[in-house]
Amino acid sequence: MKNNTEELYQWGEDMLTFHLPRWHELPSIDLYMDQLxxxxxxxLAPLSIPDEKIITPAMVNNYVKMKLIPSPQKKRYNRVHLAYLIVISTFKQVFSLSxxxxxxxMQTVVMSEKDSYNLFCEEQEQALQMMLSLILKGGALNSIDPVVMSAIPMKFAALAFANKVLVQKVIHIQPENEIK
Structure with missing residues (x-):
């Protein structure tokens, strides 16, 4: 159990410095699908499970068809596509594409795509740091007690579910005309 605890602690320490690229850090040149x-x-590698595909060309093509992202120009993708796909790839693990x-x-109605994306990055990093501080500084990993370690997934899964319910409620109470 000690090795698992140490591995989780090291991952947590590494994640405290996790940084999503802000709008100005995204490439300003157009990209082909494989580059994208x-x-x-x-x-997004630090947020994913090893050997699990974060995104594929088929997913990107489906997102275009579903109008989740704009169509590429001459099979090339720009900063807007990249920003949308980072958000979608992160959130699809919790929410439906709809x-x-x-x-x-809802977000891009009240602020630009650039500002919306930068806000997403800031909020995601803060949420990760808050979650990690509960584990690293809260002492959960200071104990090799199997009961304490086994409670971590349940505790954070419950928090994830509670947050998901709140987000879905806010999304679904918005009048249609406010978000179009």
Whole structure:
């Protein structure tokens, strides 16, 4: 159990410095599909499970068809596509694509895509740091007690569910005309 605790603690310490690229840090040149996929995987690798695909060309094509992201120009993708795909790739692990589309639309109605994306990055990093501080500084990993370690998934799964319920409620109470 001690090795698992140490591994989780090290991951947590590493994640405290996790940084999502802000709008101005995203490439300003157009990218081909393979470059786009490679960048997203690199940016989101610390958040993913090893050997699990974060995004594929088929997913990107489906997001275009579903109008979650704009169509590429001459098979090339720009900063806007990259930002949308980072948000979608992160949120799809928790929410339906329909809810993600609504949430993105709600946000981009009140602020620019650039500001919306930067806000997403800030909020995601703060949420990770808050969660990690509960584990690292709260002492959960200072104990090798199996009961304490086994409670971590349940505690944070319950928090994740509670947050999901709140987000879905806010999304679904918005009048249609406010988000179109």
């Amino acid at each position: 996929i490679s960048l997203i995987e690199r940016y 809810d993600i589309k609504t949430a993105i639309t």
